[in-house]
Every structure is written in structure tokens, then in C-alpha cells.
Amino acid sequence: MNLSQNYFDLFGLDVGFSIDRAALDTAFRELQKEYHPDRFAHKSDAEQRKAVQNSTHLNTAYDALKSPLLRAQYLLSLQGVPTGEESRKQLPIDFLMQQMELREALAGAPEAADPFVTLESLESQTVELEKESFDVFQAAYLGGDLELAEESVRKLQFLKKLLSEIEAMEDRLDEEF
């Protein structure tokens, strides 16, 4: 297996944000059938180690393409645009204000008249914002505006974190009621 190949080539997909999810799943499973350590359980230690390495690589690649956010980040990294910890650029102030308001609403949810309704409305607002950012990303990426694409990825990271906090709050309240 060629470990330096880009993940899209590895799974025989066109490089881009829109992917054929079924084709990705099928290619992933076929490759795992070939390279998974279980295929080498009765072979030498060296072959087993190689299999762990290959199978790990497949899982990493599959993970990077499966989730839209990680896929967007991977596309930018292929263009040499970092999106991880290194990126510390300021997001637009109106976006940050909006995030603050959403977070305040989340913190106040347990005291709301109906906490679950409040959480549901927060969740649908966030999901809507997520969808908008993905649309912005896709248009910017296709149009070659990598700066705007990178900004929408950073927004998406904020929104993802917010969504998981909304879910955590939901679980917590579930336990209490």
C-alpha cells in the first residue's frame, strides 16, 4: 500500500468536498479485507506489524474523509493551508458575538421553563449555522478563495464544539429527570 498517496486517490475518489459516500465505504471495506491484521494473524511478526500499520493508515484516511468537517480540513491541508492549532487568526466579531449569545443561552438552559425545548431550539439554530458554513466553504473552495474557506472551517470547529456541548447538557438533564 502506498502510504504517501492522498486519501482520495487511496479510495479511488475524485478530490473534492462532494464525495460518493457509498463508494468510499465500499472502497474502505475492500482495502481493509486485504490489509487488516486478521489476514496476517498466522504470518510472521514483521508481516503482522506491517498489517497494523496499513490498517491504521486506512482507518485514519477513512476517518478524514468520512466526516464533512475533517474532509474540509484535509482538502485545505492538501493546498498547504493549516487548520489545526497553528491557525490563530481572529474570526469576524459578529460571529463571535453570536457564539457568545448561543453559549449564554446554553448555560441558562437548565433554568429555562422547558429546558429540553430550549436545547432543541439551540440545536436547530446551530445545525442551521453549520449548514450555511459548509455552503460557504464549498463555494469558496471551488472558487479558489482559500482564505474564506479556511475561515469557514474555523467557524465549523466552533459550531461542532457547541453542538457537542448541547448534547452533553441534554445527557446531563436526561440523567437528572
Next chain:
Amino acid sequence: MALLQIAEPGMSLDPHQRKLAVGIDLGTTNSLVASVRNGVAETLSDEAGQHLLPSVVHYSESGTTVGAEALLKVSEDPFNTIQSIKRLMGRSSSEVLTLGDQLPYQFSDGQGGMPYLKTALGDLSPVQISADILKALSARAAESLGGELEGAVITVPAYFDDAQRQATKDAATLAGIKVLRLLNEPTAAAVAYGLDQQDKGVVAVYDLGGGTFDISILRLTKGVFEVLATGGDSALGGDDFDHALAEWLLEQATDLERTPAVMRSLMVQARSAKESLTDADSVVVTLSNDQQILVTRQHFDQLTASLVSKTLRACKRTLKDAGIKPDEINDVVMVGGSTRVPAVVAGVEAFFNRQPHTDIDPDRVVAVGAALQADILAGNKPDADLLLLDVLPLSLGLETMGGLVEKVIHRNTPIPVARAQEFTTYQDGQTAMLVHVLQGERELVDDCRSLAQFTLRGIPPMAAGAAKIRVTFQVDADGLLNVSAKELSTGIESAVQVKPSYGLSDSEITQMLTDSYQFAADDKERRALREQQVEADRLIVSLEAAIAEDGELLLSDQERQDLLSEVEVLRSLRDGASSKAIETGVEHLAHVSDFFAARRMDQSIQKALQGQRVDQLD
């Protein structure tokens, strides 16, 4: 005249080439061993025709007994008769104390916080006790199958964390069994039902064993199993049903004191009453004081209703994790003897709105699936299409400032997987860093399971925040973790040693292996062989690591290939049976790799002269 056997082309090897591989279900209450014979997976029985081996070990000065014979000693010699040892696998002493009421054993603190049980044969760890059960199963298999075992697939609850999986593998090593794969019990059960033959579907496996409850959501597509989510409770099982009934019986008893022996015998009576209530509507229990108590099924269901609903709440959570609604489940598989309780089947059927699979004996189904997988992994079925893809059951993370856990790999990530995370120093001139590895879903270190702690030394003194330390987690296909750490800014890599917080260190295992060989005094050659194998392994591992690290820089392609093929020569000698041959091989490889060691030495001296302080070089 013997009947001729006709094998399907490509599906079956010549009997002499066929490798003997077994599936082992190492259970809390009972254990089983199964194997594929003539194309059929079946559990193996002992001489008395019993398939289930009670997971009970009795220690006395006259020796060790395992199974039904040991079970007879439960009331008479409780401290030396160890049951449900699986509950203690990979657990620390402090966790064991919280189970104290239910486990009437005497503990002594071992090294690294691992609990040791006081027995007539000295202090024994849960790993050693489990190894005794595994040895009994391995001996049964060798006898039934007529030969030495090539290896085994051993099943573990899907919910087992790294320490518990490692403890299970250590027990197998101690019992002299080569582990082909640790397999999740529910996955094995789905394989046993042949659900892998279907084109696609979503399967829920409800496994209520003696001491653990697991619910797993599997998706299968054209022969590939994926575990979408696992959940459950590693301390809930049939024992708790027995315990609930035993407590009630004690309340009803007029003149019984709560002593370990009384509780043990009440547990046995509760278990047998529970079993009778599978078919009967009521049963009369006669206590040791001759008092008779009527237990109806309805009353038993009431006593245990909270346990059943606890399992169903876990089902709900796990479905949510998997992103699956109950009506999207195509099959529900029942596993574990406790699923014979009618109220359990009724509860599951109502929850999933679907009749669960109960055709295969729920006690044997896991072992049968493991045997099918072992047959494939041993290479007996080259054309088999089955492949199991597994996920990490619990998140892995590192301790950061303020006792918080930073997750590095989230649960339900497909394995094998490798992830790296970068950290930095928080003090000027800091030269060492404590790396604390944790497993669990909670935010605070105190709420997670501590797996390992080690210190990364030799960080060059720099301003706070300037050093970059990359910690890499590698989880293999068995779900077992390796951690390494490296300082990046200068390229200096310090050796790190992972010390298990509890569980056995490698040296403890080596010591135990050595001990067990000493008991076999007539087996000197075996011990010499083992020592030479260890010697060979050490050389192979260190040479391969050196080639991986410096091979490109210090060796020509030809030299590298030559060295690697010499390594392979020793590797094949190592797997042979002659200690002399291995010894000669080790000497030879050390000799032909001398020049490489010399070049590495030169290189590190040069590095040291390039401004590194010598005392920082390990």
C-alpha cells in the same frame, strides 16, 4: 472401514497441515473451549461430558483444582475457592474494595496497586488465577483434539478497557497459549449465528453474563462487521440477580447470621432457584437452618426488575451513540446464561419490538463464534470472506494541567488506530515531563481509569512553552495500547518506559513464567529455550528499531537488506525448538551487526559534540 471425507476445494487443508486453533470464552461464571472439527464449530467437553467449566479455582496445599471439583469447596473453604475472578481482572486494589461486600476473599496489596488474593498457595493475582482456568481449557482442548494448540481466540466483553484486555492477554501468556486475537464477545455471538452470511443489516447483541452486561450494535455489510457502538456495565450480571435474591432470602431467614460462608451458600441456592424459575412458576428453597422459603417467579421478577431496566437504559444510550433507532435493528441476539430468565427475554423483546435469536445455547454461542474466527485466523480457511472491524470501547486521553483529561482518541474510533497529540513544558528549564495515560469518558482524572504513567526525560532546557512533546498512542487490533513520547523541537528522542499503574509489568510476567518453569524441574531444555528466545527477541527488536531509526542515514541499501535478511534468519531459528541453534544465531547476528552499532556510536558522539550536554544523552 472408515468413511471417506470429501473436502470442498480450497476450503479445507490436509488434516496433517490443519492447525489446531480454538475459541475460548473466559467467562465470569463459566468458561468454554470450542473448535471447528469437520467443518462444524462445537464446544469441547470434559471426560464426564460437561461442556461448561465453572470459572472456579480451589487452592490447597495438595494442589490446584479447577471447575466443578473446585465448586464443591465453595461453602467449606471459601477463602481458598475463587469465583468470578473475571470481575477483578485489570482492577486496582481500591476498586476491588468497593466490591468487598460481594467478594468474600482476603486481599493483600501487591505491587502497583494490583490486588492479590490470599490463598493456601500464597498470594495470587487475578491474572494467575485466570491462567489456571485457561490451562484447564487448553489441556482439555489438547486432549480432545489430539495435539498441541497453534493458538486461540479469546473473547472479552466489548466494554473491557485496556487494563482488562491486557490482563486477559497476560493470563493467556502465563498459561502458554498464543493469542491469535482478543475478540469481543457480542461479535463472536453474531458470527456464531452466521449473521455474516447476510448481505447487510444492523444487529443488536444483548449479552447478560454472570458478571458483565454488554450491549453492542453491529453493522454488517457483505461479510464485514463493524461495531457501531458498544455500551453496558462491566459490573452487572447474573451474579447480581443471585445477589438480590440471596439478600432477600437472608431477610426472610429467622436465625441466620451474615457471614461469608452463609452468603456463599445463599448465593449458590439463589442461583439454583433462579435456574429453576426459567421453567417453573415457583420454587421452594431450603436454607441451611432447614427453613423453607417459597419463591415465585413473579416475586423474583419484582426483586430483579430494576436490574433488567438498568440493562434496557444502557441499550437506549448505546442505540443513541450508534445513531440507530430501535426499529432499524434487523436482528437481536441473546447471549449469556442470564438471558434464560424469562423476564429478561420479555423485556428485550418489548424494547426492540422484535423476537430475539435464542436458538443456540446462550452459554455456548460466544465460544462457537470464537472457534469459527480462530479457524480463519490460523489460516485454515484461506478463502474465507469474514473480516471483523472493531472499535475502541472507551476514550483514551492524557492528564493536563489542573487534573483534567484531554482526549486523544475518542471511543468508537475504528481500530487499529494511531493518534498523536502535542504538549509543551510549563516551566522555564523543565527537563522532564510526567505523562499520565487515562481511559474513560469523564472530564476529571479522578473519574477515569489510570492506565499508565511514565516520565519523559532529557528534554533540553528551554523557555516554558518552547519544547514540543509529541505523545503518540497506537492501539492495535486487539484494542491494546502502546504509548510513546518524543521531544520535537530538537529532534532528540528520549527512551520512555510505560509502567502499568496496575496489571502486571513485563518483568512480573517474565518472573512468573520463570517461576512456573522452575516448578517443572525436569524441563530444563524448555527453560533454556525460553531464555534464548527472550535473548533473540531482545536482539531482533533492538536491531529493527535501530535500522528503522538510523538505517537510512548510516547504511547502504545493500547493507540494510543484508541485515534485515539476517534478522529474518534468526527469527525463524527463534521459532524452532533448539536452544543451541538460537544461541548460535544470536551470536552470529550480534557479530554481523557490529559495524552498524559502531557507526551509531560515532553518530551519537558527533551529536553530543554539536552542543548537547553529555549528561542529557541517555
